[in-house]
Amino acid sequence: MSPTWREGAPPPLTGPRDVRDWLRVIRRGLPAVLVLLLGVLLILPLRGVERLVHGRRRPWTGPHVQIVCRLVLACLGIGWRREGVPLRGPGAVVANHSSWLDILVLNAALPVFFVSKAEVASWPGINILTRVTDTHFVTRDPRLARVQAAEFAARLRAGHRLLFFPEGTSTDGRRVLPFKPTLFQGFLDADLPQGLAIQPVSALYAAPPGKDARFYGWWADMALGPHLLTVLAAKRHGGVTVRLHPPIPVSGKDRKTLSAACYLAIRSDFGSPAQEA
Numbered sequence: 001m002s003p004t005w006r007e008g009a010p011p012p013l014t015g016p017r018d019v020r021d022w023l024r025v026i027r028r029g030l031p032a033v034l035v036l037l038l039g040v041l042l043i044l045p046l047r048g049v050e051r052l053v054h055g056r057r058r059p060w061t062g063p064h065v066q067i068v069c070r071l072v073l074a075c076l077g078i079g080w081r082r083e084g085v086p087l088r089g090p091g092a093v094v095a096n097h098s099s100w101l102d103i104l105v106l107n108a109a110l111p112v113f114f115v116s117k118a119e120v121a122s123w124p125g126i127n128i129l130t131r132v133t134d135t136h137f138v139t140r141d142p143r144l145a146r147v148q149a150a151e152f153a154a155r156l157r158a159g160h161r162l163l164f165f166p167e168g169t170s171t172d173g174r175r176v177l178p179f180k181p182t183l184f185q186g187f188l189d190a191d192l193p194q195g196l197a198i199q200p201v202s203a204l205y206a207a208p209p210g211k212d213a214r215f216y217g218w219w220a221d222m223a224l225g226p227h228l229l230t231v232l233a234a235k236r237h238g239g240v241t242v243r244l245h246p247p248i249p250v251s252g253k254d255r256k257t258l259s260a261a262c263y264l265a266i267r268s269d270f271g272s273p274a275q276e277a
Contacts, residue, residue, distance in 0.1 A: 005169040005177060006220040011212040013226040014233070021233040028232050032075040039068035040132050056158035058134070062111025065133055069107040076232070079206075079239025086110045087247045090156055090193035094262050095201040096270075097165035098173035099218040100227070101240070105203050107133075109242040112163040113155070136162055153191045163201075166259065172217035173205045176267050181259040187250050188258075197247035198258065200265035206238040216240070243269060 016022045043061055050060045073080050078101070086109075087093070093112055095102070106112060115136045136155060155162060166179035187198060207215035215238070218227050245265040250258060 004220060005167075005171050008172060008214075010172070010217070010220055010222050011214055013222070013230045015226050015229040016233040024235070025229060025232040028076050032072045035068060035071045035075060039064070039071075043132055056154070056160075058111065058113075058158075058160065061134075062161075065107055066109075066111050069104045072104055073108055077237045079237065080105065080108060080242070081239070082109045082242045082244065084244030084246075086244060087161065087197060087199040089195055089197065090159070091161070091197040091199060091247060092156065092187065093161050093163040093199050093201055094166050094179075094266075095163060095203055096176045096266050097167050097170045098203060098205060099170060099216050100224060101205075101216055101218075101231075102165075102170075102203055105240050105242060106163060106201065109201070109244070110161065112161045115162050115164050134160075136160075149186060149189055150191070152186050153189060153193075156196065157193050166262065170217070170219045172214040172219055173203075174214060174217070174270070176263065176270050179259045179263040181255045184255040184258045184262075188255060192250075196250045198250060198262055199247045200245040200262045202241075202243040202245070202266045202269040204241045204243065204269055206240065208234050208236045208238045211238070 016025050043064055046064060047061050050058065054060075070080065093106075093110070095106055103114070113134050113136055115138060117138060136152070152162070164183055166183050167177040168180050168183070169177065171177060184198075187196060205216040207213050211234070215234075216231070218224070248258065248261045248265070253261070
């Protein structure tokens with residue numbers, strides 16, 4: 001995520017402070033890890049059979065990941081609900097980006113495949129999850145643009161719902177930054193399926209009672225470990241609403257008008273004006 005949004009001082013990451021806090025960390029974290037491990041172990045043979053029957057299509061493992069993520073959120077004690085109807089037909093998804101929790105929250109809402117920078121594929125631990133869930137990696141190299149565009153089109157034709165974060169960075173969860181129109185250029189290729197549409201999705205976090213409204217936000221230079229422990233140690237949790245907006249047809253738009261339409265749909269769910277870094 002670059003450039004990184006750094007506006008405002010993040011709330012302090014208190015983490016576990018006593019035995020009761022650590023017990024909550026264990027009570028929530030251990031089941032969540034076990035569910036993730038079991039999910040990874042089951043998806044490997046499932047994908048093998050699925051590939052033989054359906055090729056590149058993912059009618060089984062997509063919903064499998066969706067169920068696993070819902071179970072992990074339940075283990076964490078974070079309330080979750082979805083509003084709206086998932087996109088039908090060929091297309092992709094764009095969403096606001098607030099936290100590492102977005103991975104669980106958006107996968108729980110609908111089967112999606114995240115689009116990420118290629119460097120993430122080498123991160124220890126994370127690389128296993130990204131490979132298992134078939135994350136789509138992109139490299140910012142003009143020499144590879146044509147090859148990557150062909151791979152992007154092939155995945156959309158296979159029915160994959162690729163998910164982008166057009167802000168290019170995470171925020172505190174209380175706003176939506178202006179979208180980067182260049183990220184929408186890939187949807188305008190002539191080789192993409194006819195009738196292509198993009199579904200804007202809002203992830204709206206509600207902090208635990210008495211906590212900073214930005215409690216779930218993960219941005220600037222916040223360390224992942226302390227933020228994870230702070231979330232696990234919370235006495236009570238808030239929740240998140242995932243709102244699926246009506247899909248926006250790609251036909252007849254350029255990258256700027258497409259970006260603006262998606263931004264306005266998501267921006268409508270946030271009360272304060274979007275602010276740029």
